[in-house]
Amino acid sequence: GESVGLHLPTLSVQEGDNSIINCAYSNSASDYFIWYKQESGKGPQFIIDIRSNMDKRQGQRVTVLLNKTVKHLSLQIAATQPGDSAVYFCAEANDMRFGAGTRLTVKP
Amino acid sequence: NAGVMQNPRHLVRRRGQEARLRCSPMKGHSHVYWYRQLPEEGLKFMVYLQKENIIDESGMPKERFSAEFPKEGPSILRIQQVVRGDSAAYFCASSPARAANYGYTFGSGTRLTVV
Numbered sequence: 001g002e003s004v005g006l007h008l009p010t011l012s013v014q015e016g017d018n019s020i021i022n023c024a025y026s027n028s029a030s031d032y033f034i035w036y037k038q039e040s041g042k043g044p045q046f047i048i049d050i051r052s053n054m055d056k057r058q059g060q061r062v063t064v065l066l067n068k069t070v071k072h073l074s075l076q077i078a079a080t081q082p083g084d085s086a087v088y089f090c091a092e093a094n095d096m097r098f099g100a101g102t103r104l105t106v107k108p
Numbered sequence: 109n110a111g112v113m114q115n116p117r118h119l120v121r122r123r124g125q126e127a128r129l130r131c132s133p134m135k136g137h138s139h140v141y142w143y144r145q146l147p148e149e150g151l152k153f154m155v156y157l158q159k160e161n162i163i164d165e166s167g168m169p170k171e172r173f174s175a176e177f178p179k180e181g182p183s184i185l186r187i188q189q190v191v192r193g194d195s196a197a198y199f200c201a202s203s204p205a206r207a208a209n210y211g212y213t214f215g216s217g218t219r220l221t222v223v
Binding site for chain 2 (some may be wrong): 034043044045046090091093
């Protein structure tokens with residue numbers, strides 16, 4: 001079965017608000033995680049990654065948090081914009097398998 | 109530096125025909141992964157290949173589907189005797205070594221429609 005899963009299938013936020021997308025994993029030995037963004041009709045694009053020796057990693061407007069105790073990842077998007085509307089996947093790189101994804105919709 | 113190239117972008121086949129999907133990995137990448145995505149669903153792992161070797165095909169249907177990654181040329185995902193249920197987007201990803209250390213870069217996909 002899938003080793004990486006998503007808590008919520010859809011998320012709707014107001015433009016300008018912050019978004020939080022969650023992801024759970026089951027393999028406590030997992031050590032490298034990646035978030036991807038998939039816009040309609042396109043392939044997944046790398047957003048940000050994190051290794052298990054870190055709890056937090058920041059990019060431009062995005063932050064990934066890793067809680068190894070409860071085997072949970074989150075992707076935070078600051079000041080969400082219409083262009084952020086997409087499906088977001090987390091992946092545990094060792095496993096090559098993805099969760100179902102969360103569809104983020106940004107309302108103007 | 110070109111990314112992962114998949115072709116064709118769109119492919120229409122009649123039931124019973126064969127579909128051949130091609131994937132050229134990024135330059136310097138020797139590991140290729142194929143995924144299938146149905147509308148409004150996630151990415152389902154199919155197969156992981158290195159040059160001339162199938163490493164993990166646990167996600168491949170037992171019949172009609174095959175994949176190869178020859179020494180020269182692109183990786184090919186072949187679907188024989190296609191059925192309507194094969195209609196999906198097929199994505200290829202590549203990495204320079206095992207993705208556990210490097211992650212994946214995806215292509216834009218091939219959208220297969222079986223009529």
